[in-house]
Structures are given as C-alpha cells and as structure tokens.
Amino acid sequence: MTANQFSRRTFLGGTAAGAGLLLGGSSLITACSGSTEPPPAAPLTPVNFHLSWFDSVQFGGSYLADANGHYAGQGLDVTLVPGGPGVSPDTSVIAGQSIMGISAANFAGQAKADGAPIKIVGVAMQRNPFVIASLTSNPINEPKDLEGRRLGMAFNNQLDLELLSSLNGVDVNAIEVIQADYDPAPLVNGEVDSLLCWLVDLPVAMTVAGIDNTTMLFADFGYAVHSQTYIVTEDTLANRRDDVLALLRGEILGWQDHKADPDTSAQVTVDRFPDAGMDLETETVKAHEFVKLMFSDVTDASGFLWWTDQSVADNIRVLKALGVNVTEDFWDRSLLEEIYAGGPVL
Incomplete structure (x- = not known):
C-alpha cells in the first residue's frame, strides 16, 4: 500500500499576464522575465515498512502518517507491507527488502543471537499486549x-x-x-x-x-518483552540513517494524531480497507485501547517509541531464561535522542 502522494502545482499565467497587459508591453516583458517558476519538489524516496500483522487499527498511527501527509512531508513514499502468520518482518528487513520492520524483542532477539546484524530503534508498546x-x-x-x-x-x-x-x-x-x-x-x-x-x-x-x-x-x-519494536539493520543505520530518521518522524507524527483522535484513526483504518470486513465499532474500541498500551508516563516525558534502561535489563533477563542472549547494544536510542532533542512532542 503505497502512501498517497499529494502533488502541488504552481499555476502561472492568467493573473500575472493580465496585469502585464494592463501596464503595457515593456511592463509585460518585465513581468514575464521576472516571474520564475519555483524549482520542482525533490522526488519522494520510496521505502518499504514491513508491519507485523494483518491490516488493522494496530497500525492506525501509520495509516494516519500516510493519510495526513506526514511521510510525504518527510520526503518519503512509504509502502506499508502487511504481515500475518508465516510472514516475518525480521526476514524482510535482514534481506534488505524493507528499510524498517515491526517485530518483538523475542523474535528479533533470536535473529540477533543467530548473527543477524539488526537493532531495535523504537518500542511502541509500553506494556506487552x-x-x-x-x-x-x-x-x-x-x-x-x-x-x-x-x-x-x-x-x-x-x-x-x-x-x-x-x-x-x-x-x-x-x-x-x-x-x-x-x-x-x-x-x-x-x-x-x-x-x-x-x-x-x-x-x-x-x-x-x-x-x-x-x-x-x-x-x-513475568513476560517483560518489548512488543511492536521497530527494527533496522546496522548497514541501514550506517548508510541510510536520514531515511530511518525521516520514517521514524513520520511514524511519531502519525501516532501523535492517533492519540489525539482515536475515533478518526479507526475511521481512516476502516475506510482504507473497505474489503477487509472491519467493524467500525470494534476498531474504535481497539483504537482507544491502543492509546493505553502505547502511551505512558515514559512517553509523556520522553516521546513516543521511547524505552527505559530498566525495561532493557528486564528484557535481557527474560530472554536469557529462554536461551536468547542479547546485550544492551541490541537497543539503539540514538535516533530518538536526535528526534526528541527539542522535547517529547513533534
């Protein structure tokens, strides 16, 4: 699902030319020679963002980021790739098919322990659902x-x-x-x-x-596992950092919109997928419940997608109990620190 692109055009001619005619030939020449068309907008950078499950208001903030122009405002043409049983965002990200994906600390942690060069750069769920x-x-x-x-x-x-x-x-x-x-x-x-x-x-x-x-x-x-985590490869962080920052900013703006108006998020989700059989009442209830899961005192103080050092320690401990060994550097908060340098709301 490619993000909607809203092109802006500059309409030249009628008004300016008419004014030139009223002022006479020399004025017309001056007006025309002085009227320059602004340079075309830079083309949007296409990226794939792999979601972790079927289309639903679980990703309402992403749909709002698309519908409200936040992705495009960051210079991106984002394709939201749906997930589902048997579909691995981790694999898509590792293979370079998606610039970023939504996973969970246990799935991504297992991939990391197996040698995959990935990092968590955002944690959407403040409480595992x-x-x-x-x-x-x-x-x-x-x-x-x-x-x-x-x-x-x-x-x-x-x-x-x-x-x-x-x-x-x-x-x-x-x-x-x-x-x-x-x-x-x-x-x-x-x-x-x-x-x-x-x-x-x-x-x-x-x-x-x-x-x-x-x-x-x-x-x-005891299941202290980060859920709805945003993952990228180390290579992407090194070579496409600006694109990742842009995508995260678009996401944050979309989820801020969701928090401010969950009802609209549900409506946008249902309208976006008319053949999915979604029930508006159900999606609306879910949209409000997601606000409770995704926003907390931590995000109020530091911003959406933030996580604490204590939650990392809890994740490391719990994952180790399953034989998945990861270290603190599996989580990289440097992008969020850059994004929120001016405060927790964009």
Missing part, C-alpha cells in the same frame, strides 16, 4: 491452567508460549497447541479452550459481541 483469552465459563486464570487444555494460536507465536511456560514452570508439552485462525470462532464454538492473542484484538471483538471472556495478561506473569 499478549494474553490468553478464554470463556468466563471455562477460564484460564494463570499459566498452569494451560496444561491439559487446548490452546489455539498461530504457529509463529510458539516462541512466546515457550517463554511464558519457562517463566512459570509450565510443561509446554502438556499444552495441546492447535493452529487456529486469528478469530474468536474456534473458542466460541468449543474447538479450543483458549486463544493466544492480543488484549486489544479478539477479547475486544468478543466483548462487543456480548460474549463474556476472561483474559490472562502475559505481563502479569
């Missing part, structure tokens, strides 16, 4: 409750499940994992006992539909 959702009539209240139960999830969340299990002494092999579409239907229809999902997705859809559900937040059980 993963939950186990279940019906209130048959609830999952703590990780141990998963043993002997059927869990519906996408296969690319296996690492998250293993990490949660490792942190809480759960035998992951005792959980019957069933690959399921990202939809409440398998749970509601009794095909599974629970779903691994985000707090702002399937639980919201069930609540809007009047289905009583229970959520167990991973973050309440």
